[in-house]
Amino acid sequence: MQYNYNHIFLENRQISNTSAIRWSCFTAMVIGIAWIFTLFHIISVPALAFQIIAPVSIFILLLPAVVNHLMHLSDILLVGSKGINLLTGLILGCNLTAVFLLSSTLSHYASIIWLLPTLIACQYYSKRITSHIFLGGFVGMILSFYVSIYLGIEDLNLALVHLMPQLLIYCAAYPLFMNITKRTELLMKKQKLSMLAYQAKQTLDHLEELPDTYITDCRIKMRYLAKNGVDVDTALQNMDGNVDKYNDFLLTFVGESHRKEDELFTLMDSDTLLQYGAKVHALRVKSNALGLRNLTDTAFFHEIEAYAGNLEVIQNNWEKLSFEWDEACDVFTDYIQSLGLKDHATDGQGNQITFKKWGEQLHEAFDALETYDPDKARSILNELLQYQIDADITQNLQNIVANIDEVLKA
Incomplete structure (x- = not known):
């Protein structure tokens, strides 16, 4: 069985998008409850603009779920990688936009929500995406204070007093975001390496089907x-x-x-x-x-x-x-x-290796993949590829090595 690791990556992204949409919907629900409470004066919000911005933010947060439902952007077979990537950008972009609008309206009272887009990114996406969203949040936080001052919601002097601590706290959270992202990427790599180990095991089973050197007669x-x-x-x-x-x-x-x-x-x-x-x-x-x-x-x-x-x-x-x-x-x-x-395997220089030894080394590579040691597995497999055992087995090993390289690049 051959694995399309780009397809596996898209499936992971699809699951991530679904989870991120749930978070967006949950955030929209919380904002909706707060908005309803302000309408009935259960809670007091200092900015009247919140009455208008809140439903707009709710709509923006729910937009990815609506678009996904109508256009089936999570269907890999239907829209492919472009649809998956578009949905990812839409989710994170809508989260940043909604948070920017709320922060512009509520000023420093909404500072905590700036953590939401980056938290979603580091929980479900790559380090590169998380870094971009973090930078976008940093710039958005500064711009939101300027908008608050422009709308008269925040005094200039007070805005500077409130902005600096928030930026420091936001930046201090960056190592935490990166740590979460590292764990997320590690889980994705482990998933791929587990599949590579299974593919190596299948190759090992195929090798055992070759004629043995011990014949009863x-x-x-x-x-x-x-x-x-x-x-x-x-x-x-x-x-x-x-x-x-x-x-x-x-x-x-x-x-x-x-x-x-x-x-x-x-x-x-x-x-x-x-x-x-x-x-x-x-x-x-x-x-x-x-x-x-x-x-x-x-x-x-x-x-x-x-x-x-x-x-x-x-x-x-x-x-x-x-x-x-x-x-x-x-x-x-x-x-x-x-x-x-079956004759022995021979490399380009005429050096030979027995099938038994070749199988033992393949099993060692299989064990390395199971213990998430891709460097060792790749080194062993590259050595085994020098020996022409069987066309199908050679092709399988080449695919495994190529996919290990993709995992290490991720």
Whole structure:
């Protein structure tokens, strides 16, 4: 299953918009109750303009809910990201406008309501949006005092006395707003990382569907190896009868043989005979472990001659070594194909990794996502992407890494 993380972001924004609209409606209800109380002289408001501004503010606060209901701006499938973003701007803009009107009418008596737009922004939206709304509230608070002075609601000297403490208190609340925003963004990231972990788990399950290197009838088919000169019984005995270990070793041997043979050929020079001897020694050890008696003896001969500095002897016998090496690979390849064994993953440099190890590392990345450690998960997945396991799995991992990058950018 592939995840559209932009779609997930829009769903989060949709939920945030719905919650913010509820807050706006609740605020409108409180203002409406206060307005009704002033009409019946239950409470006294110093500015008569409040009688007009209050219903206007209520209408502005309810406007996003009305527009959303009529235009379905929360329907992602219908309006997409533009509708969601438009509704977000409308909600926050209407809140700032309503608060500005009330503050202009009530002056310092309405100072507390300037916290409302920023509180809504930090509770449901990103740090960037919260910062913009906070700045808008700061400018709006100053302008509202100028409007109050212009309307004669506030005396100039008293306005300055009231304005400074309110600005200081408003600015002092900024760290609190940022802390709330940080928690909100963290929850959103955790949600996305949880989905990434689930996607990694699905990839892990898909990997387990690939053919395993342990096939129940491999002991029977190993007789084919014995018929072709491979001392498979001794090799298995040295590996404590572990067929899976033998198959794993065999796959590695076949997978790297062409590269190793080319490397060995380039070292067949008087200046690099010691390196040649070391490489052919490694070949002898591996051949012996797999039961390749002829190749083991030939490799041992080359090793002795290399350390003795007999380049001409080595060159004269290279064809025999190369033939026996290729012949062993052909026999092993037939055996691999008869069992349906999956070859090891190989990166661009020819380095190999077993499926078991690859799966273990993928599981480690999955655990990192579950514990909300995206940096570690991304590092592991980028390393695994160097090995071509399966086209679908590679595509899934690339999507996961891309989505982790999006989460870290958010």
